[in-house]
Amino acid sequence: MVGGIVVGLIAAIAAMSSGGGAPAKKADTGPPPGPVSILWVGDTTLGSTAGDPPDGGQALFANVRSRLKKADITFANLEGTLARDVPGTSDKCGGESGGSCFSFAAPASFGASLTWAGIDIVNLANNHANDYGPVGEQATIRALDAHHVAYTGLPGQVKLLTHGTTTVAFVGFAPYPWAARLDVLPQVTALVRKAATMADLVVVAMHAGAEGRDATHTPVGVEEAYGELRGDTRGAAHAAIDAGADLVVGSGPHVVRGIEQYKGKLIAYSLGNFAGWDNFASGDVLDLSGMIKVTLSGTGKTLRARWTPLVLDSPGVPRVDESGESTALITQLSTDDFGPTAAKIAADGTIMPPSAVAPSAASTPAAPATR
Numbered sequence: 001m002v003g004g005i006v007v008g009l010i011a012a013i014a015a016m017s018s019g020g021g022a023p024a025k026k027a028d029t030g031p032p033p034g035p036v037s038i039l040w041v042g043d044t045t046l047g048s049t050a051g052d053p054p055d056g057g058q059a060l061f062a063n064v065r066s067r068l069k070k071a072d073i074t075f076a077n078l079e080g081t082l083a084r085d086v087p088g089t090s091d092k093c094g095g096e097s098g099g100s101c102f103s104f105a106a107p108a109s110f111g112a113s114l115t116w117a118g119i120d121i122v123n124l125a126n127n128h129a130n131d132y133g134p135v136g137e138q139a140t141i142r143a144l145d146a147h148h149v150a151y152t153g154l155p156g157q158v159k160l161l162t163h164g165t166t167t168v169a170f171v172g173f174a175p176y177p178w179a180a181r182l183d184v185l186p187q188v189t190a191l192v193r194k195a196a197t198m199a200d201l202v203v204v205a206m207h208a209g210a211e212g213r214d215a216t217h218t219p220v221g222v223e224e225a226y227g228e229l230r231g232d233t234r235g236a237a238h239a240a241i242d243a244g245a246d247l248v249v250g251s252g253p254h255v256v257r258g259i260e261q262y263k264g265k266l267i268a269y270s271l272g273n274f275a276g277w278d279n280f281a282s283g284d285v286l287d288l289s290g291m292i293k294v295t296l297s298g299t300g301k302t303l304r305a306r307w308t309p310l311v312l313d314s315p316g317v318p319r320v321d322e323s324g325e326s327t328a329l330i331t332q333l334s335t336d337d338f339g340p341t342a343a344k345i346a347a348d349g350t351i352m353p354p355s356a357v358a359p360s361a362a363s364t365p366a367a368p369a370t371r
Contacts, residue, residue: 023196023244026167033166033200033298039071040205040249041291042271043079043280044122046113047106049097050278051315057106057113060275063319064291067308069118071293072163075170076274077207077251078122078151080104081129082111082143083136090133100226103131104279108143115147121161125153125172125179126207126252127228137178153179153205158195166298169199173240174207174252175231182208182231183222189243196244200298204240207252208233209270213285215253216329218260218269218337237267246300249292255285256326258334259292259307259343261353266302266343268292272326278315287312288326292351305343305351324349 046057053059061068068074083089084107093101114122122144129137144151152159153172157180161168171191173182181187195202208231209215210223223230230252237248241262248267250257257269272289273280280286289310295303307330311321327349334342344352 023193023242025244026197026199031165034164035295035297035303036073036163036166036168036201037071037293037295038168038203038247039068039074039291039293040268040271041068041074041076041274042251042289043254043273043276044076045080045104045106045128045276045279046082046110047084047277048080048104048279052106052110053277055113057110058116060277060317061113061117063317064310065117067291067320073121073161073168074119075121075123075203075205075249076114076119077126077205078124078140079126079128079251079276080106081132081136081140082106082108083132083139084108086132086136086139089136089139092131092133102128102279104128105132105136108139108146111143111147111149114149119149121150121152121159121170123153123172123205123207123251124151125174125176125182125205127174127176129153130176130178134178155180156191158191158198160199166201167199168201168203169195170203170205171195172205172207173236175229179207182206182236183229185232185235185239188236188239192240192243192245201296201300202245204245204248206231206233206236206240206248206250208236208250209253209257211252211254212281213255216255216257216285216333218257233269237269238262241265241267246296247294254280256288256290256330256333258330258337259345259351260334260338260341261343262341264302264353265300266294266305266351273312273316274310275312275318276316280312280316282312282314282316285329288321288329289318290326290330307345307349307351309349
């Protein structure tokens with residue numbers, strides 16, 4: 001998988017002008033682009049003061065590594081830094097992580113576990129990327145570079161990866177000054193438009209929304225958590241697609257949220273926690289997770305999409321959940337929150353457009369089982 005991807009070392013500073021009309025597309029100058037499968041997983045923390053996973057972080061991914069490696073490009077939200085014991089860093093919690101302040105730093109060497117797991121690119125647009133200040137963020141970037149893991153999410157950044165004849169632009173947004181700004185919709189529009197002129201496909205990650213077991217629904221309007229305005233998740237996702245995104249994926253609430261189809265494009269608002277070692281709250285819906293694999297044609301049409309249900313075992317290690325509990329939950333949330341634009345999810349995880357006739361097992365969403 002990784003060997004088939006040429007990482008384009010391109011970061012573009014977008015002109016912050018929203019423009020109008022249909023989004024511009026990359027000029028066709030070579031062979032026609034082919035299909036690409038993108039696999040997205042949610043919040044991933046490689047280590048913290050709460051503890052480090054064994055085997056240099058590999059223990060976090062051992063149960064699901066074979067699935068992570070089955071996509072052409074695997075994308076994750078890196079919830080934290082690789083800045084342990086780096087001189088000049090400043091812990092935002094003053095060394096007292098807990099209560100309402102949490103800071104995450106793993107050793108730089110743990111970046112190798114991402115490569116081992118088959119994760120090709122990570123999103124750095126989130127609230128924990130700056131846990132140890134600008135010095136910590138730069139240390140994280142050096143560690144990712146050293147282990148050949150691409151990243152996106154910095155202000156104005158577009159990261160290009162190429163698979164076969166197809167170039168994919170990755171853009172990450174969050175409502176923080178160290179990230180491309182999710183909370184300034186004209187900037188979302190401008191940066192996605194820029195990305196669309198550079199690549200055949202555009203994938204947008206957004207880290208936004210309220211947090212916790214009561215945050216499974218995707219509301220209309222701006223969300224808030226811990227006194228912070230966490231962005232208009234629906235508005236930002238729709239703006240990204242209007243500007244030319246072919247797929248929007250989300251993280252941040254630490255619980256799964258519904259999946260919407262907007263103008264023929266999928267939006268997976270949150271996949272919950274993916275992997276962490278004793279640093280995430282746990283229990284009931286907080287333990288439910290998933291991975292979404294979407295195959296896009298070279299022109300951005302969704303060819304196939306599938307949800308794989310996961311559950312996190314203590315202290316935060318994902319495994320495939322044969323009971324399908326998160327499938328039932330995300331099916332219900334999609335229907336409740338998005339009605340006629342909700343994606344349909346079959347019992348086997350197949351994701352279909354709202355107009356599709358779902359198999360009988362998924363036509364009536366099951367209530368999530370209690371844990």
